[in-house]
Amino acid sequence: MNDTARRHLRQTVATLVALSIVLSVLGPVGTVAADPSVSIDQTAGSDTVEPGETVTITTTLTAEDVNGPLVELDFPDGWEGTVTDSDGGAVNPQDDNGNVLSSNSPSIVWLSSGTYEVTTELQVPEDATPGEYTISTTGSGVDPTDDDSLANEDDEIDSTETTITVQDPDQNEDPTAAFTASPSSPDAGEGVSFDASGSSDADGSIASYEWDFGDGSTATGVSPSHTFDDAGEYDVTLTVTDDDGATATTTETVSVSEPEPANEPPTADAGADQTVDEGDAVTLDASDSSDADGSIASYSWTQTDGQSVDLSDADAAQPTFDAPAVDSDQQLTFEVDVTDDDGDTASDTVVVTVEAADEPPENQDPTADFSGPSNAETGESVSFDASASSDTDGSIASYEWDFGDGSTATGVSPSHTFDDAGEYDVTLTVTDDDGATATTTETVTVTAASDEPDNETPASTTMSLSPESELVAVGDTAEYDIVVDDVENGVGAYVLTVTVDDPSVASITDVELADVSDEDLTDVQIAEDGSSVTVEAVLVDTDDTGAVTVGTVTVESAGEGTTGVSLDVSELGDESGDPYEVTDTSGASLEASTLVVGESDSPAQDPDGDGDFEDINGDGTVDILDVQTLFADRDGEAVQNAPDAFDFNGDGEFTLLDIQALFAEETG
Numbered sequence: 282m283n284d285t286a287r288r289h290l291r292q293t294v295a296t297l298v299a300l301s302i303v304l305s306v307l308g309p310v311g312t313v314a315a316d317p318s319v320s321i322d323q324t325a326g327s328d329t330v331e332p333g334e335t336v337t338i339t340t341t342l343t344a345e346d347v348n349g350p351l352v353e354l355d356f357p358d359g360w361e362g363t364v365t366d367s368d369g370g371a372v373n374p375q376d377d378n379g380n381v382l383s384s385n386s387p388s389i390v391w392l393s394s395g396t397y398e399v400t401t402e403l404q405v406p407e408d409a410t411p412g413e414y415t416i417s418t419t420g421s422g423v424d425p426t427d428d429d430s431l432a433n434e435d436d437e438i439d440s441t442e443t444t445i446t447v448q449d450p451d452q453n454e455d456p457t458a459a460f461t462a463s464p465s466s467p468d469a470g471e472g473v474s475f476d477a478s479g480s481s482d483a484d485g486s487i488a489s490y491e492w493d494f495g496d497g498s499t500a501t502g503v504s505p506s507h508t509f510d511d512a513g514e515y516d517v518t519l520t521v522t523d524d525d526g527a528t529a530t531t532t533e534t535v536s537v538s539e540p541e542p543a544n545e546p547p548t549a550d551a552g553a554d555q556t557v558d559e560g561d562a563v564t565l566d567a568s569d570s571s572d573a574d575g576s577i578a579s580y581s582w583t584q585t586d587g588q589s590v591d592l593s594d595a596d597a598a599q600p601t602f603d604a605p606a607v608d609s610d611q612q613l614t615f616e617v618d619v620t621d622d623d624g625d626t627a628s629d630t631v632v633v634t635v636e637a638a639d640e641p642p643e644n645q646d647p648t649a650d651f652s653g654p655s656n657a658e659t660g661e662s663v664s665f666d667a668s669a670s671s672d673t674d675g676s677i678a679s680y681e682w683d684f685g686d687g688s689t690a691t692g693v694s695p696s697h698t699f700d701d702a703g704e705y706d707v708t709l710t711v712t713d714d715d716g717a718t719a720t721t722t723e724t725v726t727v728t729a730a731s732d733e734p735d736n737e738t739p740a741s742t743t744m745s746l747s748p749e750s751e752l753v754a755v756g757d758t759a760e761y762d763i764v765v766d767d768v769e770n771g772v773g774a775y776v777l778t779v780t781v782d783d784p785s786v787a788s789i790t791d792v793e794l795a796d797v798s799d800e801d802l803t804d805v806q807i808a809e810d811g812s813s814v815t816v817e818a819v820l821v822d823t824d825d826t827g828a829v830t831v832g833t834v835t836v837e838s839a840g841e842g843t844t845g846v847s848l849d850v851s852e853l854g855d856e857s858g859d860p861y862e863v864t865d866t867s868g869a870s871l872e873a874s875t876l877v878v879g880e881s882d883s884p885a886q887d888p889d890g891d892g893d894f895e896d897i898n899g900d901g902t903v904d905i906l907d908v909q910t911l912f913a914d915r916d917g918e919a920v921q922n923a924p925d926a927f928d929f930n931g932d933g934e935f936t937l938l939d940i941q942a943l944f945a946e947e948t949g
Contacts, residue, residue, distance in 0.1 A: 321340065321343075322343075323341070324443070330447055335403060341398050342420045344395060347422025347437055349390060350422045358385075360405065362403040371389065373389075374387070415444055418440060421437055422437050455529050457521075458519050460517075465535070467535070469537050470510065476504045477503050486524050487521050489522045490520075493520075509535070516532050544621070546572075546625040546627055549619045549629035554631055559604055565599065565617070567580055576621065582616070582617050583595070583616050585615065610636050611634070613633045645717070647675075651709045655726060656728070662696050670709070678714045684699070684707050704724055742766055743863065745867035746763060752872045752886060753871070755838050755841055756839075758836060763834065764829070764831075766828050771821075772796075772823045772829055772831055772856070774819040774821060775831060777816055778814065781871075782845040784839075787837060787839055792832055804816070804817040823856075842872075843871070843873075848867070877899075878911060878919050881910060882899065887926075893926065895907065911927065912940050915935075929946065
């Protein structure tokens with residue numbers, strides 16, 4: 282990647298994260314922002330390869346107090362690599378489907394500081410000439426304090442090089458000697474374990490390991506142990522020989538110290554014994570535990586006796602719990618184990634006595650009392666009221682009624698209709714919040730109702746389509762429920778028509794009827810152009826009261842635009858065949874949009890009606906996902922064909938600055 286391309290990429294990153302730059306500069310009052318810095322490190326899975334082989338390049342970028350951290354890799358001419366793990370970063374180049382492409386100079390960018398590890402599979406050309414090749418890598422970041430928001434070479438750019446040797450096939454390669462020591466800085470007389478398993482031979486295997494510990498002692502094998510008797514500096518040398526007789530040597534210095542004096546164990550203090558009441562919040566306290574020659578590193582509480590309780594945090598110095606309910610006074614015993622910074626432990630116990638609560642007073646029975654008419658006619662709705670019932674030491678929990686004619690009810694004020702003349706004993710039973718009950722009975726005399734003409738007017742209701750509006754992508758469908766808003770005796774029959782006002786925008790494709798007892802008693806006629814559907818149905822069996830849905834109409838969008846969906850009802854009757862008077866009908870609307878950005882499920886939306894479509898992915902929420910979606914598909918057809926819809930900074934065109942403006946609006 283040339284310098285011009287690099288500057289362009291960094292300026293793009295600076296634009297995208299401008300808001301983050303401002304936030305990172307403005308620290309808390311009275312503090313100074315840390316110096317920004319970038320460092321980069323790189324290793325190869327193998328530094329010696331043959332033509333046609335692949336090698337894994339691992340690049341680690343550490344970016345502190347910068348924005349838009351960027352890694353740029355530069356491979357030798359004819360070499361190409363594919364980024365297989367970007368650690369969450371955006372990789373360039375990619376194809377239109379977001380797939381990472383092989384490249385001679387890939388780059389990876391992140392929005393915020395952090396430590397990122399990138400894995401790249403590098404292909405060595407089949408015709409590569411044996412020799413040394415250099416992999417150049419640059420890490421950079423945007424200084425949030427610079428006015429120009431560009432990196433400079435003082436503390437925001439770092440680079441590294443990795444050399445890969447291409448060798449002739451079948452040429453023996455010297456082994457590599459490497460080892461570790463544990464502990465790396467032992468005391469005199471302490472055993473040290475050495476491990477040479479990190480040694481390797483790229484074209485074979487290690488045949489032998491020879492050790493010189495620098496104090497006159499030697500050993501063989503991959504993982505020997507050795508004890509240094511005296512303090513001092515010892516050069517430990519490892520020589521490895523591969524299966525072709527080639528050797529390699531490495532030397533590490535082991536610093537041996539005089540042993541530290543023996544650790545003094547800590548002192549545990551679980552605190553003073555406590556006496557509490559049921560339900561009290563109890564705090565155990567081991568904070569007075571101490572260590573004369575160090576500090577307390579950890580606490581561990583265990584309950585050893587008494588009714589089990591749940592500690593808030595058994596590893597805290599001061600855990601809490603709620604004292605349990607007990608039948609009689611009970612002791613709870615807890616033990617705390619404390620560990621100092623050298624690993625020694627000590628323990629102590631504390632006793633918490635929970636005192637039982639006094640017995641509650643005996644419950645008093647409630648009083649049952651109700652009012653209602655003493656005389657009624659058959660078919661007349663009679664109301665009863667039990668609100669005069671009471672409970673001196675609590676409240677009434679339930680009301681149960683027996684109307685003496687085989688009918689029952691619950692609640693404080695039910696209504697009832699007696700079908701036959703006669704005398705009926707109406708009984709009320711009330712239950713208080715402690716389960717005690719009381720009963721009272723009143724007699725109602727019911728006489729036969731006089732014959733009077735029935736001049737009732739038809740019940741009235743309204744009908745509507747739900748939801749009132751839908752926004753879909755061109756080609757998608759919307760569903761509208763046909764709702765009778767309020768019925769008194771269900772719906773038994775109806776004739777209705779649903780019409781799409783503009784067939785160029787959408788058409789009706791399906792109707793699903795609800796609560797139909799026999800499909801042969803329905804007739805659904807959809808117009809050839811889908812502009813309308815007429816439905817006739819009888820013997821419908823819906824809920825008796827409330828709002829009921831008699832069917833669902835499916836409307837498919839055909840072109841961009843908005844159309845009304847209207848409802849007309851010519852007949853509507855209840856399950857007895859009596860008509861409803863339909864006083865009003867409410868239609869709906871459908872908007873079909875081509876503003877589907879990227880792989881979003883729904884079109885972009887303008888939630889505040891200002892002409893800018895902030896809800897990019899159409900999920901009903903404006904958040905960071907919308908910023909990411911717009912950035913990812915900024916060159917897509919939906920965005921490029923409608924730049925005015927995404928002109929968030931109001932400059933009359935769509936650029937990256939509009940994505941930054943949307944981000945600023947989303948974050949407030």
